[in-house]
Amino acid sequence: MANIFERAVSVARSTTERVMGKEVTIFPVSNKDPNAAPRLSQTDAPYTTSAVFYENTLIENDAKAQPLTGGGGKLVNRALQRQASIRIVEGQSLMAGYYMRRESDGAIFIISQFDADGLGTVLAVVATVKALPEA
Template identity: 60%
Template sequence: MTNIFERLAKVSRSTVERVHGKDVTIFPLSAKDPNARSKLSATDEPYLTSACFFENTQMENDSKAQPVTGMGRTLHRAAQRLASIRLIDGKPLVAGFMLRREEDGALFTIGQFDPDGLGTVMATLSVAQSLPEA
């Protein structure tokens, strides 16, 4: 029974991403030297896709690690940013790639992500200041 509900949640998230998703550009980075600065990939071109952005404002799961107020909000911590990103066949998506939201030009670095098997991934994002040089 749990598997049916998990699949329904994943399908619902995929539907929300298609309806309410924002246009984003994924910037692949080269990973030749782990000790060097990140560079835009010379072999993989940036590509367009869509993503639906979420913020975990309640953070009940994180309350054990951080002190919380009486209203259920974590103190001294920014809300976790998540994005449901639509996968594009034949295009790479790796943790560490950059994402730009086209609506406002906001830049993010893609942290860990979890594919749902339905063509999207739920990714953790962190704010980035600028794109690395090519």
């Protein structure tokens, strides 16, 4: 039964992404040396797609995975988790560590991790960054 509901949620998110998605540009990164700072890829060109941004406002759901601090078992100094449902572009790579720029306001994010839903989108955990790395 849970699989039916999970599938319904995925389809709803995919539909929301198509209707309300914002244009984003994905910047592939090349990391030949794991100890070096990330650099924009010279071989893979940036490409555009669309994404819908979410913030996890139900922090209590994450309490199981996070240590509780402060009085009364409350989470203290915990930022909301920002996620993006990103449309997959055929023939283009998408990996954790890639950068993404939201074109409507120029905000830049790094993709920390993601999970494909099998419907043409991925649900990615993203973090804001100040600037793109150099090429």
